[in-house]
Amino acid sequence: MADEPLLTDGVGAGNFFRTAAAAAAGGAAEASVIELDRAYHHPDGRVLREFTLSELDELTDRVAAGYHRDGIGPKDPVALFLGESVRYLIHYIALTKIGAIPVFLNSALPPEIAAKFIANVGAVAVVCDGRLVEEALDVARYDADPYATGPFRAFTHADNDPVLIAHTSGTTGVPKAVQFNHAGFFFGIRQQINADLGRRILSALPQSHASAISVLMSCVARGSRVLLATEREPEQLAKAVEGFRPELVAAFPKVFVDLCRLDLESYDFGSVSRWMSTGDANHERHIRRLVRLGHHLDRSGKPTAGSLFIDNFGSSEFGFAMFRQVHSAATNRYGRCIGRPFDWIDARVFDDTDQPAAHGTVGRLALKSPTVTAGYWNNSLLSEKNRVQGYWLTGDLAYRDEDGRFYHVDRTSDSISTERGTIYSCQLEELILRQIPEVFDCSLVTTGGTAEGTAGEPRHLVLTVDLPSADADLGALRTRINAALSRAGFPVVDRLVRKTADEHVGVTGKALKRTMRDAYQQV
Known part of the structure; x- marks a missing residue:
């Protein structure tokens, strides 16, 4: 405290x-x-x-x-x-x-x-x-x-x-x-100063990122003991957890995804009460594996098997997370739900005409908050283009339900126009991961021309898949994936491409869909 x-x-x-x-x-x-x-x-x-x-x-x-x-x-x-x-x-x-x-x-x-x-x-x-x-x-x-x-x-x-x-x-x-x-x-740190995050914290956040400084200030303000874990390969991180015995582990999503590649039951995660991710929304598949581990205290203070996963949705332009969704082994609100914004944040969804979008309608996510960046250094034009009616555009596509919860469906640069309408890559990826257990992770991109085809270049949907099994039959797998997409009313995938965990990944662990689009262009 x-x-x-x-x-x-x-x-x-x-x-x-x-x-x-x-x-x-x-x-x-x-x-x-x-x-x-x-x-x-x-x-x-x-x-x-x-x-x-x-x-x-x-x-x-x-x-x-x-x-x-x-x-x-x-x-x-x-x-x-x-x-x-x-x-x-x-x-x-x-x-x-x-x-x-x-x-x-x-x-x-x-x-x-x-x-x-x-x-x-x-x-x-x-x-x-x-x-x-x-x-x-x-x-x-x-x-x-x-x-x-x-x-x-x-x-x-x-x-x-x-x-x-x-x-x-x-x-x-x-x-x-x-x-x-x-x-x-x-x-944001001042507002959340009394949050109970434990007295032993393992931070696996990149030390070169603003979030690492923000989390460390939060830990120091509470008098916590903190391990700065710069070795983030899954085995190294698991052993660091065993040795340091943190109550909370903080990291970017990819660190948690990679941790799930391990046989988690063979390590001692008994000290962990909470996992805290910041950045992109995490996939249900990976969250469910982690919350089975460790323990936490329920609202009555009773020790309960299983940990909590704090999914903080944010971006580099915010000095603190924007939304928080807390998962446990007993909760079931997924489907790209990022929860509600923090109390000091005013969140809106704008349509293409810069007007508020109706509830349930996908639009551009924008926020007003004391924590938002003052702008892009030496680039006032780009800063102004990211502001709408006093709100900062996050670069994400989302919608809000009638209860005030927000759902993230894609980045603005990654949505895909098809003959059957616009589809959202993150939304489809979540569906595939939920229904096809052989796929550990995946990314959907498009190659070629427009949805109708231009200059003889039809648009193709390409799904990159991260598969633990070396013997997977890609043809049979694509058939099953397309059946799942068809049942949900979505277009089918034209190509399935196998990729490793570290291909087309940015410096902070995000999937680089722009490089995938270039790499998988049809010849």
């Missing part, structure tokens, strides 16, 4: 960690400990496997002093292009201490895309541990963390001062630069 000093006026994302360290040192709040699965090599020669808040505060003071010594100051963007590690957090804290702006890049980005992103944001320096060629950027470079003992002036953030430039998942090309400000980035 957080104490008052962490919620006083003026506390926000830019000064949260130094406020938490001061509160813990003064006994005004419980102190978190941040454990690492990869050791941090301290500039003074020590090899650290964990940080207390005071140790983290002392280290980031020295890194901030190093930046100040080198002329980095308020509002200077500094890009971070590093291997997955606690260094993203260290530089985030250090840079915000002097009012500079951390710019996060995912370590899996190709160097040429990273260089373009860094140039687009106008970074004055880059911390890159050798990941960029020397000629890629004409800016100051840090291959090791700056470190000094000289004084610096701690920056005082106003509510609208930028504290982070994050990146989108890049599913449509070069990632967009998302600006988060001091008050807005902390707003």
Whole structure:
């Protein structure tokens, strides 16, 4: 439970960690400990496997002093292009201490895309541990963390001062630069400060993503012990859960999908009460496997077999999740239901004329919230194109039922026009996964011309399938899939293509349907 000093006026994302360290040192709040699965090599020669808040505060003071010594100051963007590690957090804290702006890049980005992103944001320096060629950027470079003992002036953030430039998942090309400000980035954490998420948290979120910082602030505010799990292969993650024994595991959807590839009963997940996903909505197939594990307390406080799966639907443009749907082994609300928005979010569905869509009608999902990004850095035109009547378009297609629950059916870029009308790829994928047990995961895309065909190029529906069995008969499988689609009134699949788990996947684990469309074009 957080104490008052962490919620006083003026506390926000830019000064949260130094406020938490001061509160813990003064006994005004419980102190978190941040454990690492990869050791941090301290500039003074020590090899650290964990940080207390005071140790983290002392280290980031020295890194901030190093930046100040080198002329980095308020509002200077500094890009971070590093291997997955606690260094993203260290530089985030250090840079915000002097009012500079951390710019996060995912370590899996190709160097040429990273260089373009860094140039687009106008970074004055880059911390890159050798990941960029020397000629890629004409800016100051840090291959090791700056470190000094000289004084610096701690920056005082106003509510609208930028504290982070994050990146989108890049599913449509070069990632967009998302600006988060001091008050807005902390707003959701402030609202949910008393939520019970446990005292031992394993975060398998990418350390280069805004969500990792958001979840960590939330954990520190509650005095939790946190393991930053940067090794996210299924076996490594399962063993980390066994060793650390977390009550909550936080990750992006693909991490949970991959975890379900294991024989889960052969591992000890008994400590887990909750799984928390943020990003895209998760599939029923995978959620049901996870909620059979672990235990939780029911509303009366009675221990109950099975865990909870907190499905937080969000996007990179929000500093906190937008919708929350909680599943257990006893619940049965699926069918792409993402639940209701958080209390502070006003959610709407707009039609193509920018008017509110009727309940039950698919349209463009848009939200108004204090947590929404201030816009895309250095791209005000694109920012304005994402605003409708004061709401921010999320890039998703959804509908709302009469009870105020929302259902996600697709990304706006992935819906498919056919002779029988528009179909939504995520909706059909959910149906296939529910009815065809041999298919572990799948993605539906279209190739060719328009629905009616243009220039001799008819449109084809292509389904990529992830199949655990190497002996699967694709012809027979397509027949069964098409029978299920036909019964539901949908067009049938023209081609079935087998793909591996990591083909056509973006840096944050999202399926890249644009690259699938290119790869599976009919010859």
